[in-house]
Amino acid sequence: MFWPLILLDTWGQLTDPLRPFATMFSLQATCPDTKARAGTMNLPHAAVETPVFMPVGTQGSVKTLHPRELNDELGARIILGNTYHLWLRPGTDIIGKMGGLHDFSAWPNALLTDSGGFQVWSLAKLRKISEKGVTFQSHLDGSRLELTPEKSMEIQSILGSDIAMLFDECPPYPCERAYAEESTALTSRWAKRCKEWIETAGQNAPKPQHHFGIVQGSIYEDLRERSAKDLVDLDFDGYAIGGVSVGEPEVEMMRAIDNAEPYLPQEKPRYAMGLGTPPQILAMIARGVDMFDCVHPTRSARHGLAYTPDGPIHIKNARFADDPRPLTEDCHPHLRQFSRAYLRHLFKAGEILALRLLSFHNLDFYLRLTRAARKAILEGNFPAFHADFLARYESQTSKS
Numbered sequence: 001m002f003w004p005l006i007l008l009d010t011w012g013q014l015t016d017p018l019r020p021f022a023t024m025f026s027l028q029a030t031c032p033d034t035k036a037r038a039g040t041m042n043l044p045h046a047a048v049e050t051p052v053f054m055p056v057g058t059q060g061s062v063k064t065l066h067p068r069e070l071n072d073e074l075g076a077r078i079i080l081g082n083t084y085h086l087w088l089r090p091g092t093d094i095i096g097k098m099g100g101l102h103d104f105s106a107w108p109n110a111l112l113t114d115s116g117g118f119q120v121w122s123l124a125k126l127r128k129i130s131e132k133g134v135t136f137q138s139h140l141d142g143s144r145l146e147l148t149p150e151k152s153m154e155i156q157s158i159l160g161s162d163i164a165m166l167f168d169e170c171p172p173y174p175c176e177r178a179y180a181e182e183s184t185a186l187t188s189r190w191a192k193r194c195k196e197w198i199e200t201a202g203q204n205a206p207k208p209q210h211h212f213g214i215v216q217g218s219i220y221e222d223l224r225e226r227s228a229k230d231l232v233d234l235d236f237d238g239y240a241i242g243g244v245s246v247g248e249p250e251v252e253m254m255r256a257i258d259n260a261e262p263y264l265p266q267e268k269p270r271y272a273m274g275l276g277t278p279p280q281i282l283a284m285i286a287r288g289v290d291m292f293d294c295v296h297p298t299r300s301a302r303h304g305l306a307y308t309p310d311g312p313i314h315i316k317n318a319r320f321a322d323d324p325r326p327l328t329e330d331c332h333p334h335l336r337q338f339s340r341a342y343l344r345h346l347f348k349a350g351e352i353l354a355l356r357l358l359s360f361h362n363l364d365f366y367l368r369l370t371r372a373a374r375k376a377i378l379e380g381n382f383p384a385f386h387a388d389f390l391a392r393y394e395s396q397t398s399k400s
Contacts, residue, residue, distance in 0.1 A: 024210060024237055025269050031382045035261070035288030038377040041269055043162040044208050045102065046077045046109040050269060050290040051373050053281065053366040054112060056298070058082040059089075060105040063298045064356045065363070067106050073334055074364055078110035078162070080293050083155050084119035084147075088140055092158040100160030100207060112293075113161035115152045117168040117214070118242070118274070129169060131186070149193040153202060153211075160207040165240065166194040166231075168214040173248040180218040187216045188230040195234050210237035212271060218243060219252050221259045228263035239264045240271040241289070254283060261288045278307060278369055278393065282386050285373050292370070297362035302355050304347050307365040309389075310396035315358065320344045332364045 029038045041048040055062045057079045070076040098104040120134045127136035133148030149167040156164035171183040213231035217223030241260045244253045271291035272284050281292050304316040308328050323340035346354035376385035
């Protein structure tokens with residue numbers, strides 16, 4: 001069995017700037033057999049039901065898709081923007097003049113912006129970390145720039161996101177114990193500086209904003225615990241588990257979730273950053289995580305990989321050349337009229353429509369997956385739903 005097609009209206013679009021932060025997150029149900037939760041985040045621009053997958057809009061755009069497709073067709077209530085990239089181009093002066101990232105990108109619902117810490121991590125050969133922050137060379141023109149906790153908060157304030165992530169230091173994998181200890185301590189000290197900025201300069205922010213801390217600690221159980229406790233003591237609106245999916249084996253990825261989750265408040269949302277495959281997302285929902293993002297759906301789509309209930313398929317393979325079926329039997333109406341043969345033809349012909357249609361489909365798959373998980377939690381049958389999904393998805397994947 002797979003999930004039914006869930007049609008959404010636009011009831012979730014909320015624009016009240018005075019929405020009380022005290023009611024930011026509420027739980028509707030928890031699974032008695034796992035740690036899975038169903039909740040709602042009341043954000044300035046939308047009510048976001050959890051578990052939720054958040055499409056990634058790195059440059060202020062989810063690649064190949066129109067905001068109306070994301071909103072009206074896919075029912076996305078929250079997407080991501082990238083602090084580092086938007087700061088470098090087009091810059092906060094321009095985005096600020098345009099009224100913030102919502103107005104600039106014509107996105108009506110909620111936005112989460114990262115802190116820039118992960119992008120700085122990816123620039124290992126171009127950056128230097130100090131107590132003050134990080135100095136690095138722009139990947140665009142080589143100019144020397146400095147990003148500090150305060151600067152990251154300032155940039156995100158101008159962007160006007162509903163959720164701003166704290167500036168953190170993401171350790172690499174593998175990572176020696178000594179480096180991980182110092183990195184974790186540095187993230188905690190930077191979090192205190194972010195909190196101070198929020199309570200002082202942040203009071204003049206152009207739009208109301210929630211702030212999430214990021215738990216670090218690499219593969220070390222006690223460091224994950226310490227990081228989580230340090231952040232909880234500072235009392236942020238939600239908490240993310242960072243430093244995962246940076247090259248470590250999947251078992252270490254899940255262990256990082258397990259080592260942090262017990263120390264995070266039940267009454268606040270939990271976010272696993274940059275994850276993951278469909279089975280990984282369900283595994284993390286079972287571990288008590290509420291929010292997810294990753295580039296897999298759109299990046300895979302651009303290479304011709306489509307997610308289906310029977311596992312991923314490579315639409316460019318010759319076996320689909322005369323396949324009259326749609327991608328899935330319960331395909332979104334936006335794609336139902338297109339055969340696998342036609343989609344393969346579009347890729348072989350280099351047509352941009354191929355990228356658009358497959359990106360739409362993959363995001364629909366991810367969004368429906370988390371909605372179906374939520375439905376199962378509310379109905380009290382999440383373990384059965386989880387097992388049924390894996391039995392079908394992984395049995396077919398192993399044959400491909």
